Structure formats: C-alpha cells, structure tokens
Amino acid sequence: MTKIVVNGQQREVKASPDTPLLYVLRNELGVMGVKFGCGLAQCGACSVLLGDEEVRACVTPVAAVEGKPVTTVDGLPARWAEKKGLAPDPQRLHPVQQAWVDEQVPQCGICQFGMMIKVTELLEANPKPTDADIREALTSSGPSPHLCRCGSYAAILEGAHRAAKLMAEGGAA
C-alpha cells in the first residue's frame, strides 16, 4: 500500500509501486485532470505538480511521489484558495484556469492540462514573466517541450500574461 497526497487529500494506493502515477490517478483514484499523451515524457499532456515542481505522471512511479503532495488541474482551485487563505468556492477557478477561459486559449484542449500546470509552476516562482520566460518554461525547462498540435501557442502566451495579472490582483473575480 502506497500512501500519497493528491489535491490535498491523503490517498492509499493498491497498485504496484512501479505503476506510473498517471494510471493510478486516473484508474484507481478517479482523478481525471491528467491526460495520456505519449507515455514517454515527450509531450507534457500528463504533467502534475509534485510539490512545486512539474513532473510527468506517465513516467513517474507512484512510489516516487510518497511524501510530496501531488496537484493536478482538478486541484488548482484549492491550491490557490489555500495559498490566498480564501474560503472554498466551487465556482472559483485558479487564476491560470480563469485566464485560459477569459482568453479562450484551448483549441482541442488536450495539451492544456499540462500547459496550465507548467504555467502555474512558472508563475508561483516568477510572478512577472516576460514572453521569453514563458517560452522558455514551456520549451526547455522540463523533460521535454510542452507540445500543442493545434498551434495554440499564441493564445497560451496571452493566457499566461493574463494569469500573471490575475494573480497579482489577488485572483479571479
């Protein structure tokens, strides 16, 4: 039995310790805001935050995340509420998610789970990123570039800047 923390909750996992976190989250724990892309850590669709660091759930054995909290896109609103000491509100999104809605960032959207995780990692460390910072974060800071096949990169850039603004203002309205 592996004990892990996912989106603020203690969970006990029956899957064998070598099982990639991706399959544990989706199949055993019902946490669906993490998507299968390549299984090779080449695309970033399955990104989650491990503590404050973006990792690829498709190649991370569940045993490797014991002791550090896991955050998926599903858990971003609670992560923000906790950081800001806000009362729970099911309508409130994390500023990065809200920016993605405001700017209508996604085309098909399958890559955006990882994109939002990576931008959250960036903005928590660097609240006022430049275009170059955002491009660098989504291209060369992790195991591979975060890939978008639809070509939403221009929208992502606008979304990331808007998210930074929302975070600086204290969050989404």
Add this chain to the structure above:
Amino acid sequence: MSATLDFHGARLSRRAFIGTGGALAVAVSLPVKSAAAAAPASLDAATPASWIELKADGTVTIRTGKCDFGQSSVNTAYRQIVAEELCVPLSAMTTVITGDTDRTPDGGGTFWLLGYVQNLRKVAAYMREAALELAAGKLGVDRKALSVKDGVISGGGKAISYADLVKGQDLKLTIPVEGELTSPMGLTVKGEPPMKPVSEYTIIGKPSANPMTRPKVSGEAVWVGDVKLPGMLHARAIHPATLGSKLVKAGKLDGAQFPGARLVTIGNLLAVVSPDEWEAVQAAQAVAAETRWSDWQGLPGHEGLADHLRSKADWTTFPSRNGAANKGEPEKVPAAREHKASYFLPYHKHAPISPMVTLADYRPDGSVTLHTLSQNPQHLRHMIAKMLSVGEDKVVVRTYPGSGHYGRSNGGSAGSEDEAVLLSRELGRPVRVQWMRADEMQWTTQSSCALADIAIKLDKDGRIAGYAAEHRVPPMQDDRLVGAILAGLPVIDSPAPVTKDLFQNGVNEMQDIWVYANVPAVREKAMSTWQIGEKESPIAVGLRDHSMRTPIQFQQNFPRELAMSEAAMLAGKDALQFRLDHVTEPRFKAIIEKLRAESGWDSRPSPAPGARASGQGVVKGRGMSIMLRDNGYWACAAHVAVTPETGEVKVERMTMVADVGIVINPLQLRRQIQAGCLMGVSQALHEEVSFDQSAITAADWASYPILTMAEAPEIKVVFETNLAAGNYGQGSESANALAGPAIAAAVLDATGKPVRRLPLRPEYVKEALA
C-alpha cells in the same frame, strides 16, 4: 389552428394538448426509401426526434451529428446562427447535443461546418415561420403584421413569447429532408424557407466565448479517454511489424508475471487485455517482443519517395482532372523567359497529442455501443455494422471531446474503434482500447505526399503569358477500418478510380482554385495513383492516406505559390505586386493591398539586398502566399531569418489577412487563424513522415518533431466581416496551408535560392543552398 398547416414545403401539426411543459420540435420527413434505409437505432424516422427544440421555459436545444475538436464552431457559430435565425437571445441557446448517433438527426462529417450549418439554419427558419403562423391564429392578428424579437412575437398591439406559444402543447413541424443518414454526407434539409436578411443580424458577428472551455480547463469535462463501464477491460493492441506483415506466431503471455492479462488473437489482430491498465501495457510489450511476423518490403522509403512518385507510381489508371479555369495552350505560348521546376511535399501525420482510444460495449443480443471520438459518427456506425455483418440498428456511436486530429476521422474512423468492438465481442465485456504513441504514429493514415511540375512563361514585360501545372498526389481519403482489415473482416473499398463507397473515390480534383485570372493561357492537371504500398501489401495496408485540413489544396497550393514567387523573381518584380498584377477579383486586390500595409512589406524584387546562400551569420527575407477556399480570400506573409552555414530557418513573424465573407464570431476566428497558421509553420519547418521499405519509422515526438513554443513566431491576424459577400467563410484550414509557401518564399528572398520542398529542416535547406 386547424390540425395541420402547410407552408414553404413544411407541415405543422398539433398532436395533442399536454398538461405541463410543451415544445415545438422539428421532425424529419424522409422519403419512404430512405426511411427504410435510415437505421432505426438512430433517430427512428417514424418517431421523429428534433433538430431544434423550442421549450416552454424559453430555452432552445439544438442537435447536430457534427462534433467539436477544438475549433468550437458547433458550440459557438452554430448557436449564434440558430439564435439569429430564430430571433432568440444567444443566452437561450442552452444545450448543444453533438455527434451521438442515437441523439442527433443528421449524420455527415465534421468538415465544411459553415456549409453544413445551412441545415440547422433552414430548420430554424422553418421553425420561426411556424411560430409566426401559430401566433397569428392565437393572437387573432394577421401574419403579415407580426414580427419576432428576442423570442417574443408581436404585432397589432399584441404579443406572445415562443415559450408561451408552445406551453402545454405538443407541436410537430415536419420538414423535407433528403440523403442517407449513414452515408458520409448524411442528410440535407430541403426547401427554401425565408431567411432573415443579413442586414438585420444582431448575433452573428459578435464575439462569443466557447461554453466548452470552462468545463475543459476546470477538469470537469468527460473526455473520450475518461469513460468507464463496470467490468471494463483495458486493452493494448500489438500491431504487425510492418505495413504488410502477417502473423507467424504470437508471443507467449507469461501467466505468472501477468496473472490478470489475457492474449486475444483475431486473424492478424493481436491484443492483450487486463482489468489493470498498467498490466495490459507491460504484458503487451512483453508479448510483442516475442511475436513473429512475416517479412515485407514494399515501400520506397521516404528518401526514395520523390523518385518513386516520378518514375514508378502508376498515374494512368486513375483519370486525371483538368482545372476548371483551364484556357488556351500555355505550351504553345512564346516566352521571353520561363520558370520551370518540380516541387515535393512529404507525407505529414495528423499527429494528435493524445493517441486514439475507444471503449466498446458489445452485448449478448448482438448490439454494440461505442464510446469514442469521431468526426463522422453515422458513417463509423455504417462501417462497424459492415464489419460485424449486422444491421446498422445494432450499432450506436457516442462521441466525446478528444484530441484534435484535423480531418482524419471525417469519414468515421481515426483508429481503435473497430478493435475495441471486436475485442468486446470476443470477451463478452466492455473493452477500452488505448493506442500507444507508436500505434498512433505507425498505424494511422497520413496526409498525402505530392510531386508537382510547374512551368510559368513570362512575356517580354515580365507578365505571365502561360501557366502549366501537373500535380501528382496519391488519393486523399482512406476510411477503411484498419483493425477490421487485420482481422480479415469486411471493410469498404480501398481508394480506387471507381467505387460505390463515395469517399473512397481516389480521383483527385484541382482543389486549389485558380486565382490569377489575368493569365491568358492556363493548364492545370490533377493526377492520382494507388496508395503507396497498398497493392503490394499482402494485408492491403501500405501507406494509407487521409485528408488533413485543406486536403489536396495544401498539396497543390504550395507548388503554385512558391512557383509564383520564383517567377516574380525571374521577372525582376516584387512578389506582392506581381500577384496583384495577375488577379482581377476586387476582394483579392483588397486583401493583398492590406497584406502590404499590415505586414510591413518592403516592395522590391527578390532576392533581398544582402541575400546570400553561404557563409556565417543570418540573412533575412519575406515571402507571401494567397489562396481562395470556400469563397474565402486569404493572403499570408512570412518574415524569416536563415543561417546559410547551418541551413537553420527561423520564422520571426507571420501576417494573415483574410476576407472570409460574413464573420460569425471574431473571437473564435482569430484563435482559429492563429492556431491554424502555427500548425502550418510546424509542417513547414519540421514535418516529414519517415519510413523505410517496411514500416513508418516516425514512432514518437523525437522522430516526428513538431513546432515548440520557443519557435512559435509572432502572429498578426487581420480580418473584417464582409456582409456583402453573403456567405460564411472558413477559419483555420486556409491559414494552415498558407504558411508553407510563404515561408519557403521568404527563404528564397533571404538566400536567392529556392528550396522546393518541405520541411525546411537544416539538412534539406543546406543541400538546396549548396
């Protein structure tokens, strides 16, 4: 009112008064023959379901067999168009049901969406007219005195809302429809109901957010891969070693190591299933490593592809097609100078970020439900029924949001659907087939490769005297179910010159509409051949092709537009002015002039001052391209930096100018154009499907790289609505195709040397500059 009322070819009837609720529903009236053929497990033609429901609470539900894979039109433009025609506020359009064969009426594919939307638009117009007729009777006011605004009909000092009009009644409007529900094109609404004049539009043309965005980014949306059923098994397919291999001996499944797993063999289709997904993945890898397949070598290899297209492929069996604008005899026109060259495009992959996945539930009574993603669910249903040799009434296809795949499933199948059905039938349990990255790259279709020969003759003044082009492209559409092929079960015809299966006709048309009307002599010819390797493959697979975004037009426009830039250089003319000199259509002239202003185009002949094809450091250039598609006029400029020593091309900025006619939703159109353009930049810089004599060797993102965020150029998008054009244009498709020829022309400008192929990878650029 009387029991029935006939108008504009439609029939309105009141079946009964009902206690609460109430609705005006639009039913489908099918000719008897089609009604019998149209399968009952869909919407029972005898109990017609709705395209559009006006409900007693004032809300409206629309149903369409089309789906959304990211361009959002069915959730944004469709709502706006129906709201506009019905004259209700956009906020009343609460529900859009898409793509489920048992819950939508029309069928057809998810392409040409703003053409197909004429169905719903007509239904809405019929419905508005029906409501006006009803209101005239109810209010005792002459129909001609009535009008509708915001869902309220008023006139003669009286008023009634749609909601009150339908309250407590069960009204049926029957409209004329033709076509076959499960054919690739589905049903078409007939008749000519009066349409709202464009000048009265208040909803079309306004920015409107996609209601699907929030549930997607919050994580609440149920994606295709998220669907689960009790007792479900996870499956991984083990596909043949080559595109022509048969199974010799399946590897042994180690029951001690993988106690929950089971190996299934159906002909050449091999799969491992397990209740535990990770066990299925590992067991499939272990079995695959031990499985033996027959050898096969029937492909030219990607390095030999251009030669194969030139000298080995059969271009005579498929009839060629002449361009619609052909005139004169360009080969006989005298020339002061001539530009003559060949152009090559490799295969491209659709390359969705997430590989295909389907959950199928085959039941003991022989019926099956597929939970999948498809741009043509009704035709998928047809093909699954054919594979199983059962009636279409036994098959239901439910669709969900999934990874964009840009046309690959617009004939029904993108991969995995048939395999899930066959495994579920074999095992008597719901089976979820998730393709891995390598299955997705190696066992799917590709966008056709192309070889073109272009000859442009210039007169003594540097104007085009004659234009001749021959386009050699394998067929664009193979919708056969590949799992069914492997299992040896019935499939539709493979692409051929003659077929009863509509979309499998492999004859290519001139899809790239001729736009240079001032050219006196034009001869364009589109040629086709068998899919490469298919006839040689003992399992009839080989390199299957499928439309992607601007199918065939992409393949024809790249050589035409790059050749135009080269001809301009030969003529000593500015590439933009050269195009202006040869178009006559005012809409083209306007956008080309706008491109000049918006892109900061420096009007001068190519090559650029300081251009060079060797040496260190960076040289810069700009190029352009134009296209006419679906009555939408497009112009694109690319600004690039080239390092001749390394062959590296950096795209610095792109400018897209469009006149698409009536813009439905400027917010979504801007995003579509940006994204489509960046996908085009990706294809231009990186993409080529590598393959050897046996198999596709591009198996992951390392071997099939696409554009990264760091490489994404700055993009400027410029468009205005053009109400006078009177039609709805298209979004991201054209933007996607325009990037390649504009970027290649910019490389020409920067270096003075043409690179007459994509992708503009350093090794190919270096070779061309040498």
